[in-house]
Amino acid sequence: MSTDLSVILPRVLIVSRRSVRKNKFVDFVGEYHLDLIVGYGAVPVIVPRVSGVHMLLDSFEPIHGVLLCEGEDIDPSWYEQDIAGLSQEELEEIKRLHASDTAIDKEKDSIELSLAKLCLERNIPYLGICRGSQILNVACGGTLYQDIGKELSIKCLDSQRVMHINYDDYDGHRHDVEVVENTPLHHWFKDSLEEGKMNICVNSYHHQGVKRLAQRFVPMVFAPDGLIEGFYDPDAYNPEEGKFIMGLQFHPERMRKPDSDEFDYPGCPFAYKEFVKAVVAHQKKLNSLTSVQKPIKLNKEMEIKRKIIVRSFSLAKNLYIAGRGTNSPKETELEAGAEFLESNTALSVQQENRLKQMGATVRNAGSYIERLKLNEEREKMARNVMAKMTVEQLSDLLSFYHTMGQICSEVLDIKIHGLVNDLGS
Template sequence: MTAGPLIGISTYAEPGVRWGVWQLDAVLLPAGYPRLVRRAGGLAALLPPDAPEVAAAAVARLDGLVIAGGPDVEPVHYGAEPGPRTGPPARARDAWELALIRAALDRGVPLLGICRGMQLLNVALGGTLVQHIDGHAETPGVFGRHPVKPVPGTLYDAAVPEQISVPTYHHQAVDRLGAGLIPSAYAEDGTVEAIELPGPPGWTLGVQWHPEMDDDPRLLQSLIAAT
């Protein structure tokens, strides 16, 4: 039995996590991410925050890369001041994940950004973010759902050609698109829900929702097919 392509997934870094008799700093990831990779036919490898200068070496060992969801991107990365509802910075994670994204783009490694990961992809290519929108995270700690519609002819449309209802939990969104990026799905309120980089360097897609919280493996299957 083959293990399938090796798909790296970035992780959270949290201080003082308690489990059993322990309370220690931890790197962690919701189990839905590796489950989705396995279901799509890949082998998951977790990538905790590290020195940005080793990102290229890490990506060189991967067949594909997923940048996971998480805290707000620090606005300094897109030339803005923090808004009143922007969360505290995760500077080590920002630096690491931006370096991973740039390394994946440089090497043409298939890349999927999820929620924060989509926003970081946009920022890595010079785009900006809306620091707060309403209606996409109704109850703290509870995923909502809303429909997203693909843009015909896009990479996302090729993977998921129909309108679907998706699990959502975010309060920031893409504003100005980064260089070369195009929108590939929208919510009913006009929010950009997916972005992609057509053509070379390779399969590059970001989605604003959380496919790891659903049972549809098509996005990850499309990434794995591109490895």
């Protein structure tokens, strides 16, 4: 099995949702999410909702993307000091109406907020669906309506009010939204828009939503009551370059025709398609930053020659440090290193200094001492000349030698590569 990251599919982390089945906790993720992620070329990695996982997120590296989706209401302590002025009676009524959503899961909050902030800090592609969009907004300093019906709908005209959740027609319920022009959502659904109109119908499974949108985000779609149903960060959106930060309040993956897997609109799966495109690009970017050139595998003869050269350099280094004494190496022991250096004469100043410090430029003790003295005299003369130069002249000189150093470095690499090939032939 290959361990080369370049041939491993990118990994998308998805936090599971906890449920109870046969009196036991069960973690799950909606299958539609998994199908789309796999279908577009990534691997979903499920992060279990268990205590302490938010402290172990490093164990899920490498992280190429994060998809956060369904779940309960987010603990309001993450974004507000009070309960938006709602009375105790109103809060109890909300809990009765939305019993499955109002059971706060603080552990899931911690895991998902940690992941969202990680994505924002490291520019990891992030797609938030429903609760995932709310997590993204809260992670960036935004706030939520505790209950849309109690805080927003009550202030709207009858013609503007929207039913954001319908338990009697859970998957079939749709409501109208208006798409903002020149946003990603507009590009995905433009072929489905009627001429002169910007409206589509979306599904809806929520009683909370964005109240104050975090400053970095731009709305992409509004419900008739003014609720923001989708947003993105325009400065962090370029899927081809691995950039994708977005939240959608509705569920495009579940917008399908009755008793069918056919989507309501061709643009429904595009959020996942572009998200995975960004994930793939992000993985490639990470691989290019972390890839290490594999060492050249030497045959037996070349390995013997390499060891002789290394030993020659080591002896030269000891000679450089300790000077010639009773246990000084023989001239023949230094010849291998000398021959190697003589075949590679185009050294940059930096490379010459590095080799000098290692003692690798030593042909014999006498010639090394003479060369060292000569270099000291040259350095002294150079310092005297440079002391009389202007700042502009020194800057030009520095630029010139920097360019020459780059050229020498390239030539040296070519020569060393040629030497290795010669040794192998």
